[in-house]
Amino acid sequence: MSERTIPVADEPVAGAMPQTDGQRWLVLNPTSGSADHTERVRTLGEERDYHIEETTGPGHAIDLAERAAEAGVNLLAVAGGDGTLHEVVGGLVRADALDRTTVAVVPTGTENIFAQNVGIETPEQAFDVVETGARRRVDLGVAGGEPFTMSCIAGLVANASVSTSDELKERFGSLAFLVNGLQEAASFDGLHIDLTATSNGEEVTWSGDALCALVGNSRRFVEEGGQANLEDGLLEVVVIERMPAGDIVAEAFAQRVFGRTGDNVFHTQASQLTISAFDDHDDPIDFSLDGEPRSHDDLTIHCRPRSLRVCVGPEYDVSPADDGD
Numbered sequence: 001m002s003e004r005t006i007p008v009a010d011e012p013v014a015g016a017m018p019q020t021d022g023q024r025w026l027v028l029n030p031t032s033g034s035a036d037h038t039e040r041v042r043t044l045g046e047e048r049d050y051h052i053e054e055t056t057g058p059g060h061a062i063d064l065a066e067r068a069a070e071a072g073v074n075l076l077a078v079a080g081g082d083g084t085l086h087e088v089v090g091g092l093v094r095a096d097a098l099d100r101t102t103v104a105v106v107p108t109g110t111e112n113i114f115a116q117n118v119g120i121e122t123p124e125q126a127f128d129v130v131e132t133g134a135r136r137r138v139d140l141g142v143a144g145g146e147p148f149t150m151s152c153i154a155g156l157v158a159n160a161s162v163s164t165s166d167e168l169k170e171r172f173g174s175l176a177f178l179v180n181g182l183q184e185a186a187s188f189d190g191l192h193i194d195l196t197a198t199s200n201g202e203e204v205t206w207s208g209d210a211l212c213a214l215v216g217n218s219r220r221f222v223e224e225g226g227q228a229n230l231e232d233g234l235l236e237v238v239v240i241e242r243m244p245a246g247d248i249v250a251e252a253f254a255q256r257v258f259g260r261t262g263d264n265v266f267h268t269q270a271s272q273l274t275i276s277a278f279d280d281h282d283d284p285i286d287f288s289l290d291g292e293p294r295s296h297d298d299l300t301i302h303c304r305p306r307s308l309r310v311c312v313g314p315e316y317d318v319s320p321a322d323d324g325d
């Protein structure tokens with residue numbers, strides 16, 4: 001395998017780094033998305049001299065990422081969706097190899113939210129960007145010791161699908177998934193939670209009955225939603241108070257039309273937070289970590305600032321919400 005020094009387009013912007021890749025590995029989930037990408041992605045990898053490992057089942061990408069780290073790999077491509085990326089990052093953390101590994105996200109999943117957030121649209125572009133694109137260090141969330149790239153969600157949407165029809169997204173913006181979950185809301189008992197967050201050095205708290213608590217690393221949930229600032233060391237934290245179904249639509253509509261956070265929506269940015277079940281008799285809280293189900297009584301979540309090295313596409317914008325558009 002050849003040693004290549006990679007041009008870094010945005011040196012010396014904070015977060016970029018020159019690096020020698022050494023051997024490149026590709027972890028490929030053949031079942032992600034519509035599962036018709038394997039040949040195409042294999043060819044892209046083989047043409048560029050990648051060592052290719054296919055996953056054989058859930059959790060396998062964790063082991064493969066650990067093996068890659070043990071083999072001294074500095075450039076690890078991952079073909080799959082957000083779930084496969086989640087596993088690969090977990091493996092790198094387990095191997096204590098985050099600092100010496102750059103991850104190239106090859107979008108072949110259903111939603112590929114993290115890939116979109118770092119400006120990668122297609123598998124071909126993902127491989128091209130490894131050769132010629134920029135590399136950044138972006139924030140990583142950690143929930144109960146487990147890293148996440150995209151989001152950690154408790155409550156209603158942890159049970160319902162986070163994906164939503166285009167029409168609902170068009171009408172209600174980032175709260176569309178709640179409108180989508182209304183049928184479930186009727187039977188949903190609510191989340192009885194205490195949330196304590198450290199925001200700007202101050203402690204802020206929220207206690208009560210919530211529909212959901214949303215913690216985004218790469219995702220925002222209020223106003224137009226979309227991508228969060230991935231290099232500010234902060235997590236987006238939103239709690240949506242339990243409210244009657246009609247009010248959820250009204251709230252979502254207010255956000256869409258007025259671009260504001262309403263009375264039923266708590267929003268802050270935090271470097272760390274704790275979410276606990278209200279009293280000891282409550283059932284554990286169901287969470288969705290990058291789409292993977294987890295259950296915890298208490299969960300401490302923090303941001304590991306700029307600790308994940310990733311190849312980014314030309315459209316990557318550190319903080320699109322601050323651009324004024």
Ligand SMILES: Nc1ncnc2c1ncn2[C@@H]1O[C@H](COP(=O)(O)OP(=O)(O)OP(=O)(O)O)[C@@H](O)[C@H]1O
Pocket residue numbers: 029030031032033034055056057058059060080081082083084085087108109110111112113291
């Ligand atoms: N060979 C395999 N067979 C079955 N499941 C697998 C295999 N390899 C990985 N998996 C599992 O597939 C799950 C889904 O993968 P992933 O999230 O990457 O794709 P997706 O759901 O299509 O995309 P997205 O999460 O972006 O919507 C992961 O939880 C992973 O554990």
